[in-house]
Amino acid sequence: MIRIFEFDALKPEEILNRDIRAEADVEATVDAIIADVRARGDEALKEYALKFDHAKIDDLRVSQQEIDEAFAAMEPDFLKTLEMAADNIRAFHRQQVHKDFMLERGPGITLGQKYTPIEKAGVYVPGGTAAYPSTVLMDVIPAKVAGVSEIVMTTPAGKDGKVNPAILAAAVTAGIDKIFKTGGAQAVAALAYGTESIPAVDKIVGPGNIYVATAKRKVFGKVGIDMIAGPSEILVLADGKSNPAWVAADLLSQAEHDKLASPVLVTDSMELAKAVQAELEVQIPQLPRAAIARESVDTNGKIVVAADLDRAIDAANIIAPEHLEVCLDDPFAVLGRIKNAGSIFMGRNVPEALGDYFAGPNHTLPTSGTARFSSPLGVDDFVKKSSFIYYTRDALGKVQGRIADFAEHEGLHAHAKSVTIRFEEDN
């Protein structure tokens, strides 16, 4: 049964009982795989596919025929669902595009900043039961909106040597068709360093198991990476008027993911707390994934009862959840006070699942309290900024003494000289 705590009796470390997991001997395995892929390229990828995925791969790239077969295998109505979701995701992410700026900072002085898309991006998609077409849309569409010119996807094949058709359909719906059958740390290595078939990219995004996450950490610096995601979390902030069955269902939508998933209710109502506790016991046994949900709820779940709504919001800000549902009559009245959350689900009619699949904002979100300092995946992850400075000779002349003064204070004479030499008679 989920446990109930009083907020003001909790110590900080009891509120935040999340910790980053140790990597143990995964490191050495991953190091060896990366070195092997760098040395042997495609051949290594095919061997790992046989070893880890039990798949015999002749051609790493998914063929047009395989894509056509995947589309033929999908229900037309699900293809329509994919398209509607993709449209919503595209519309939201288009709002994230920033404009370049220029600033006239005085006579003969122009400063500016320009955005450039990353040239090549790699999207990693897990296989098996964690093969989520929604994640394909969420990872690929922001890159397309950003203007990335080459997007490459990798995902492991099944034992039949084929890729999950829903994954292929989602990839094509999102706008890409360069898809390679490789998974795990070897896929990350291939994307970072390139092989005969797979181009080296500038940035790698997408979720994965501990081997994938460790490989991403290892290649970081050579390429960019998105976040390293921890277990999924939901925090439902609900008042006493909330429907306990809906709240319980929302908590369980997170709990069914993973026994490490963290479903948390924060409320100012002990009555709601007890009702949700009881309702969870009713709903858990009805779920196909009841065993996973049970462990998540009992071990990593929590109901926190706060003295009032203000304190409940404090608790949410301290926990800094990946997903925050605000189950209140007027959620916009408290939006400004929510400081730390990845995505915020406003009001009683917005279950997290609406955002997971359909509404448009990204579902790749900061976990483990990192919403204190990081953001949902988005267009910003697929562009970079360059600043620029233009001064005329006259403008530089007016401030040359200031720059030289600063440089000399830092003991950097050549810095000063690079300015003053431009005004010496001999040069």
Added chain:
Amino acid sequence: MIRIFEFDALKPEEILNRDIRAEADVEATVDAIIADVRARGDEALKEYALKFDHAKIDDLRVSQQEIDEAFAAMEPDFLKTLEMAADNIRAFHRQQVHKDFMLERGPGITLGQKYTPIEKAGVYVPGGTAAYPSTVLMDVIPAKVAGVSEIVMTTPAGKDGKVNPAILAAAVTAGIDKIFKTGGAQAVAALAYGTESIPAVDKIVGPGNIYVATAKRKVFGKVGIDMIAGPSEILVLADGKSNPAWVAADLLSQAEHDKLASPVLVTDSMELAKAVQAELEVQIPQLPRAAIARESVDTNGKIVVAADLDRAIDAANIIAPEHLEVCLDDPFAVLGRIKNAGSIFMGRNVPEALGDYFAGPNHTLPTSGTARFSSPLGVDDFVKKSSFIYYTRDALGKVQGRIADFAEHEGLHAHAKSVTIRFEEDN
């Protein structure tokens, strides 16, 4: 003497001869320091100050009296230089502030994104010869512009137990006065976990030696960090009309930093290449830091001669330099073709030093080719985004089947249920 290469004869690994340095046994030392600071707090910091900085520290926090003494010790004209630079930095970074948005995505549907400043930020400032007041301005001002409510600075004290007065003056000019006398990995640990005197922050920025960089990597996840900076680099892109003495001076302004610094000239003119090569030999012996500049130029410096200007721009994009000078008559004509560079210095009258100290754009920039996927430090590093979703009950009702369809395709029944339960009669 600097070596001259022809671009089309270079292999990719010869163009990019940069690599991330191994950390060897630094890891274990840093792990021990972090554990010690977590266990013993201020006491550990004071012991490390004595051990590493040979400084006896009674009170870790810099007092108002020490700040007053620092200001009294500075030349008024340098204080004026600091203020002018700070004004320019503030003006540029204010342009980086983004607006929240809301999108009406249909009847009863509002999507949006809001920015929130990070609550607490820590700025690390190195001591000794690498104590740069310019870096204090560049790290603190974007945090202030972003609206960070608590900014804490740490920097090691000298043997006399005092902090470099120029550092204190720059901190106060940038708008902060919470400054603590601690450096190295122990300062990073203190900022990440907090001690009796030093508050735990949400994000740590600022350059440092290998111990500081390693500590930042270690605490990443618990807190955010900015980039891990490699050796500094300049790429001067210059045509045959360029003044070889100016180009050589600009290359040397980078070379004097560090023997690992990388000064590169890319030109379409073999004549300029040879003239700059000769001019470097004239200027190096005149520098106070001649030995450092000599090693940087000869070991990590390079002149690349390209067949024409287009190929020269290709070379710049492949190298993706931290600093890019465009020494051409009309630099704006090529700005759009520059894809990968941290900061761009436009035209013949814009030595890098102008940007290092004074113009306004940040001087904390992506090194080692990471400009392919990362950006200068700025306001974005001190804010985070939260997305939000609002649907009315009617709006949710219209798409409930689509969401359930998607969830069932991913085998996540509880996700589907969290939507459909809201439309069941019993609930």
